[in-house]
Amino acid sequence: MRSPTISIYFVHKCLQNLHQQPQIQRALLAKNHISANLLSKDSARIPAENYANLLRDTMQAMNDELMGFGQQAQKLGCWATMTELAASTTTLGEALARLSRFYRLIPWGLETRLSVSGDNATISLLPSEPQQDFDPYLYESFLFYIHRTANWLIARQIPLHRVDFCFAETPQAAEYWNLFLCQNIQYEQATSQIHFSASLLNQNIRKSPQALTKFLEHANLAMITQSYTQKSWYYKTSTELESRVADNPSFNEIAKALELHPHTLRHYLRLEGFQYQSIKDRVRCDTAIYHLSSAGRSVEETTAFIGFSEPSAFIRSFKKWTGATPLEYKKKT
Template structure:
């Protein structure tokens, strides 16, 4: 399945602490085929691979894996070192203990901890450290992104998606709340909590970790891309529908015909999707949107070609739909080189 697109919020956040170096910002955007014209939009999207590459290049440019969001820079290689330590664990619980202990040794303003309770719940939390730089509220992006990286790394360690019961944040509700579903696949998001943390079943901590040296090396080649494009939901109906839709977009099948491909009644398929919190039209719009952005930004397709590939009989109808999805016209996403 083609990797998803990413909200422009994350592109803006990635470059935020380089605002005093506009030339560097433009160079990084150009290098990663992201149009500066869409930065002012609140609804624009960018291919996940482009965002992953921008993250890597920004971290290298700033020599800081936290990109200026922590109380002090975090040297390149910290996350890779932690991954190697965590990957050499008997189970997920041991791996997360190593992860959280490692980041309590790194001075960056927050402390990571793994805890469990008597009700079978596990928590990976971020709390403010007591050092000279601590006890201050950081930008929401630091909490959002660090919990995202912990969750995706934990998924990779056991080779499956860890269902989250809830995600807590210590800051007030944000205007970009909608992006959290794509980050955590969790609907229960709570704000202004004592800690920023992931909540999940403690039974997951017993699952084995079995990563070969080759698997670890492959993961570390491009950690950002490995986590941002990660998919472990192959058994879900949402994943099955998205994947099949992607291969049939140009044919623009009706829902009835589409359901026949699974040998089930359309009402049954709608019910399956509803149980997972999805509607077919929303999935179709998302697949069309992400595919269109991919064809325009990564493959250099024309607007007319992209319209046909995503199931539109007329370019004008595609342009209207694309503007509704992203707030911008397709031309803003056309790859320059």
């Protein structure tokens, strides 16, 4: 079993505005089974569920859904209210227009705009006042939430043509594919925004009250672990690897299972911006983190679960992937 993982960068951001309250930071980390030792490891990753829980708890501790990154605090319940309003519409276009209007009414520093030009739809985040400067996390996280909520509303992945950011390229830029499933990411643009096909705005919304209630029980978790990417070769390759990770399958074996010639699969992955080894490393890393930190497996058991013959080889690879040892992931505080 594999659980998606999140870069430690996002844990730092989650706790950033509690820096003057270290006791609360430590309590939040301990509650969500994240070792404080991992904060010093730039390559470390944690289970997505732990991160989603940390987000929820930090928002509650600060009584601010923006966790201190906005111009002023955003009361708990704003996102749930907006989602209820959006889910009651007929089409995605109506839902996103309602979302945009809702967040223009809240004084948080940015204004949301939905615009259409030809077959290109754009959702933009514009500063309410000229020359306002916000942390990149506010832009990247809010666009992520809008995109994932839009996906949920129509129960399918919305392919993004491009993602624009108004800030310079960051050290964690490689993580943005995981956030947006888009390779075309531009930096130092005039506006932070996402672009997609305007034809999708006509997609119908059919969300039952039960589906809405379930989504809002833990919206952070629902969005972070969301997966509607069955058509991507990255997804298909990852899923096949995950089902056979203990056998340490070769690339040719994976291609055969997907009924493709190895050259064809390699070409498809290259078009999506991936190499097989990087996908294999991520599957093994995520699986190992799950078994160590969530399932409570020993290093020896985890070694076998992810297809290594010797614990020493697994430990070396794990430290290369995360910057930490497997034992550090077994520490809960």
